[in-house]
Amino acid sequence: MSESDHPAEKRVFGEAIERDEDVPLLTGEATYTDDVQLQGTAHLAIRRSDHAHARILEIDTSAAEAMDDVVAVYTGADVEDSGVPNTIPTAWMLPGLVTPQYRMLAVDKVRHEGDGIAAVVAETPQAARDALAAIEVEYEELEHVTDPVESVERDVPPVHEEAEDNVAFDFELGDADAVDEAFADADRVASVDLRQPRLIPNAMEPRTALADWDVATEKLRLWMTSQNPHLHRMLLSAGTLGIPENKIQVIAPEVGGGFGSKIYHYPDEAVTAWCSMQLGRPVKWKASRMEGYVTDCHGRDHTTSAEIAVDDDGSVRGIRVETHAGLGAQLSQFATATPSYLYSTILSGEYAIPAIYCRVIGAFTNTTPVDAYRGAGRSEGIYVIERLMDVAARELEMDPAELRRTNLVSPDEFPYETAAAVIYDSGEYERAMDKALEHVGYDDLRDRQAELREEGRYLGIGVANFVESAGLSPSGLAGDLGAQAGGWESSIVRFDSTGTVTVLVGTADQGQGHRTTFAQIAAEELGVDVDDIDVVEGDTDQIPQGLGTYGSRSASVGGGAIARGAREVREKAREIAAHQLEASVDDIEFDDGEFHVAGAPDRSYHIQEIAAEAYLGHDLPEEMDPGLEATNFYDPENFTFPFGTHVAVVEIQPETGEIDLERYVAVDDCGEIINPMIVEGQVHGGIAQGIGAALYEGAAYDDDGHLLTRRMDEYAVPHSTYVPDFETDHTVTPSPHNPIGVKGVGESATIAAAPTVVSAVVDALEPFDVDHLDMPITPEAVWQAMGGEE
Ligand code: MCN
Structure with a gap:
């Protein structure tokens, strides 16, 4: 040490x-938003689109308005006519970004299942929900698209007229010529095609808002499930409602989980505030669980082709990555930053890679908007480099841990500037890796794996290294890259x-x-x-x-x-x-x-x-x-860069393809640790979410563009019985530029766990010549990969 x-x-x-x-x-x-009670509160329910893509021809609200206890029914046209700015702004501009207007309620057409069309305010939540069905909407259905590659490659009606080809941005990072040269010179090239499915955040507390417009003072008080009340205040003021910022108070009482989903400025909370302004009385809205599934921003949704150039001694010469990133139907606040800067700049992982090139095509699709979900961008990027390390090790017939070790950035190279345009602050990567491998007994496990294979048993050992950019900064850099806020x-x-x-x-x-x-x-x-x-x-x-x-x-x-x-x-x-x-x-x-x-x-x-x-x-x-x-x-001078090594051990049941996750070892380094118990809790939760992504979770759409995984029994978040006891340890490498030497930890384990578990499963399947399986790796997929019939 x-x-x-x-x-x-x-x-x-x-x-x-x-x-x-x-x-x-x-x-x-504890007081959550829904616990806040104001006298005279009316209740809002939102009529949502059942179609993935359709023109709205007519909305008839008269029957709903006539129902008992209904106070008012509003459409997108009513919001538009009220004269408020009515824009849900994006917070990150990329060069050439297409920014169609994102309104509080749809006016011309619906672009995904769950798009808000009309707002019912009633005396009780039940009366508001009952009246939704009485709103008659006439649609002209349009062809829809849910996949980001198809969206830009197939001839489909655009999600937005402003983006004929459904491309919101086409982003590049790195030196394409240097990468071409590296690939031409290298001894070998390996590649992998990956799909990182959509994930749904599943915070325990649904999104909720209670708005109280004070007619006398013209001040809005808004209690809401927010990860960033000041950003919500600013976006509501400037883009959406046109109220001076000092006339808005946003209060986030206790918030029951977010995982990213409560960062965003959604139409629903804004409509709640707008309704309170129309009526001069408090209005409350609470998403149902199913409503949350189709409106809370999803995560990931990447389709990637990646290549790696290596020499026979294991030195990585370069990587080339092309990704189609699904953005969903609208641009959520960080939807553009996550798959571009946060993703591409971490592709070097813990390794000294001389040449990196990455292209990301951001595609509109007729789906729920996609934005940052725990690990945002860094999860997707580390997954790519770690899968590349595994396929390169196979190509070289080299131990995957050894290949990783060969390429680590060494402690004397910090601050280390990567070929992906960031400067890592500090790290002792090999120390953490040694600790993890020693803890799990890596060499003995490899021996045991060989012995078991003789008996027809399939043990897999997965190793992944990660580094993560945590705490975006400094503000100047963020501004240069297009952020509309500081760090x-x-x-x-x-x-x-x-x-x-x-x-x-x-x-x-x-x-x-x-x-x-x-x-x-x-x-x-x-x-x-x-x-x-x-x-x-x-x-x-x-x-x-x-x-x-x-x-x-x-x-x-x-x-x-x-x-x-x-x-x-x-x-x-x-x-x-x-x-x-x-x-x-x-x-x-x-x-x-x-x-x-x-x-x-x-x-x-x-x-x-x-x-x-x-x-x-x-x-x-x-x-x-x-x-x-x-x-x-x-205003920090740089991100902090936490890192670590995780190891998973699995055994595959050949008769069924079931994956027994036998052990999970995590060695994390988040700099100085303020509270080791809290850090361990963050690591535990993060691992569980990464295991969820690797083995269980994934949003699916049917042929009509309807979300199939819209309930807790259809979208499989891991239960406690799905995960093993976690064996955690840490190293401490302080961040040199942080006043207390700390680095972040909230997302680390999620970033590490998915590639670790996938690596373990694929390692177990080596005798079947399986180089890669896409997440979530189901028993069925394993069984088929082992030669089982479909
Ligand atoms: N901490 C520490 N020592 C360190 C680093 C952190 O003791 N060296 C502590 C912090 O003081 C804090 C916790 O660990 O109590 C996490 O700190 P940090 O890494 O700074 O992350 P944030 O507090 O900014 O939380 C955000 C992060 C993200 S991005 C997601 S997503 C996420 C996560 O945290 N969502 C969570 N952890 C979550 N945990 C819960 N319970 N619920 C969520 O929704």
Whole structure:
């Protein structure tokens, strides 16, 4: 272990303290959006398209309007006529991007099953839902397309008139000529065609919104299931409703999971707000589970051809990747960034690859919009490079772990600039890989595999390395690449006069444990007890600015803002202490919350006493303002790049094709660890989601463009019995540019697990000459690959 595994002595940072948030969450005392009750609330239900693609000829709402308890029925034309901007804007512009107007309710045609057509507001949720069926819609059906390759290659009516060929963008990264040369020179070339199916996020709490338009003050209060209340405030203001930003308050109370799906500015929450504005009374909308399946943004949907050029000694010379990325029927906020920059820039993985070229065609299809889902872009990219490593190892008849090791970026090469245009901050890749392989007993497993094969048993060992760009930054770079927002986060760290501390931060938890870990950061910096710290997130009126929680940014960027704010507060307290102790500031030491003069620890002031002095005392240093708080905006100089190695061991049942996942070992490196228990929880959840993608999950459409997997018994998220006990470990390689050395961890294991498990299954099937199977790998697919009849 290197020295970095033993950070300087810490009090509470790095401790596995229990999650402060759990008692209210587990006892049902916590407040979710649906728990918020306002007097006089009306209820919204949304009539949605049953067709994948159709022109709307006529909508007759009269029967619905006449029903008992119905307050109002609105169509897309009503929204349009109200004069609001009525645009759901995209947040990431790519060169040449086609941006058709995305409205709150469809006006001319429906573009996917689930597209909103009309809004019913009624006195009760049941009355609103009942009235939906009474709305008569006359359609002219149009040919539809659900597959991203067919969408651009087949002659089909365009999803949007603005994109005749259904291409929203055609993106390239890397040096095509250098790659051509590498391929011409290399000893061998291997290739693989991959399909990464659509995944459905399945957060436990459905999307919900409660809007309250105050007619007197013309202010909108909107409680909603949001991962980023400030972004929602900004997008509602500028693009959709045309209300000044300072007249909108977005509140995200407890949020029950998101996995990306609650980042986005959807039409539904905006319609809820718009209805409240029309009626001057509170309006609530809550998605049903099935509604969520067709309206929450899906993830992935990539069809890829990838090639790798290698020399006989295992050196990778270059990779070439072409991907059709399904975007669905509309451009969701990060729909363009995820399959372009987040995907292509991680294709180097943990390896020193001299030449990389990637082309991504973003295709509109008649399906639910696709956007970032846990691992967003990085999952898809790491899957490609790790599958390429496996096919190259087969081509070279080399051990797949050995091929990986041969190409790792070594510790002395950091900061390492890849041929995919990013600079990795720090890493000790081989150390993590060694740890994982030793833990699983890799060499012995290979021996056992050979022995079992003699007996007609098929053991598979899958190894995958991953690196991940977490916490998009800096803002300048994001802007250069087309982002319509920055990469910073903001905090306020405030002592109260009695010595307690309030930390306000612009991130927004959905289960990650921010309240606990952020209190640990502040407690460490300020030398106070964690119980004296209250962390506040999710309310735009309390926290002036923020960008939210996604892209595994909260610990590194939000935590960075908190640490910097706390340090500012500590320095002001130091000045007050120096004044009280009649000493020079430079002579004041800070130890476990106490300020004292160097070498004279007997006379000291605790920082909490100094807080009282800052508010209540009468003797502050000359020209110092009262109070003890700091506002900090932290704009990191780079992403952080967590990494690690995961190993899976499977055994295939030859009679049925069933896959027994026997062991799963994960060694992750997320820099300095704030709370090891929370990190382990994130890794566990992430592995489960990656296993889900590898073996169980995948959205499917029928020939009419209807989603077939629209219920929990049709879309298979892994149950606890589907996953083995996880064996986790870590290394610690601090990020050199982060104020507290942390890197993100929220998505790491999802990124690693899918290629690890696929690698293991394909490894087991080596005797059957199987180089690759697409996810989700079902027993049926395995059985067929082993020669079973269809
Ligand atoms: N942490 C830590 N030490 C580190 C890094 C992180 O203790 N070195 C802690 C953090 O303080 C935080 C948690 O681990 O409590 C995750 O931190 P981070 O990696 O910064 O990720 P975010 O908090 O920004 O969360 C986003 C990430 C993403 S992108 C998805 S998707 C995801 C995920 O987190 N969705 C989740 N984890 C989830 N967990 C739950 N329960 N529910 C979701 O919807």
